[in-house]
Amino acid sequence: MGARLRIFLTREQDRTLLQLRTAEVPQKVKDRAEIIRLNAHGWYVEKIAAHFNLTLQTVREVLHNWKSKGLEGLWELPGRGGKSKWQEEDIIFLEECLKKEPRTYNSLQLAQKLERVGVARRRHRSIKLSPDRLRRVLKKRGSIGSEQGRVTKASKTR
Structure with missing residues (x-):
């Protein structure tokens, strides 16, 4: 069995890691900070892994x-995961279309419009988003529908 993996923290480092628990940072960062603090306070890797339901290798x-x-x-690290096919200007263009034009669009029509605009503007890149992905992007930004928040009972089907 190898040597025990142990971290020693200064008071300032411990205080900084403790402050991360309430900071506006991703949950993974908070968990990692707590893993380091627990190790510095004498917890073994096995106990920390069991506490956070992680593998031993992850804790190490x-x-x-x-x-x-x-x-x-x-x-x-930055650059992890799939890269976006769209840029901010593409979504802003669609949001402007939704605000200006009196008609309503479904996600398939918006995806087709985005692809046509890319061709019309002679861009060097093709903007092909699935209707589902485009809908999720717009929903996340809070820009669904041409008239936001105006759904009435009369327009709902039963």
């Missing part, structure tokens, strides 16, 4: 990242 990676990178090691 958090501790090694802290040793090598410090506070920076708590955050995810």
Whole structure:
């Protein structure tokens, strides 16, 4: 069995990690900060892994990242995951269309409009979003429908 993996923190480091619990940071960062604090307070890797329902390797990676990178090691590296096919200007264009034009669009029509505009503006990139993905992007931004918040009982079907 190898040597015990142990972190030693200064008071300032411990205070900083404690403050991360209430800060506006992702939950993963809060959990990583707490893993480091628990290790510094004498918890073994196995106990921490069981407490957070993580694998031993994950806890060890958090501790090694802290040793090598410090506070920076708590955050995810940029560039992870799939890249967006759309840009902010594309969604702003669609939102403007929804505000200006009196008609309503469904997500399929908006996706087709976005693709046609990309071709019409002779862009070097093709903007092909599925209607489902486009709907989720617009919903996340809070820009669904051409008249936001105006759904009446008369327009609902039973």
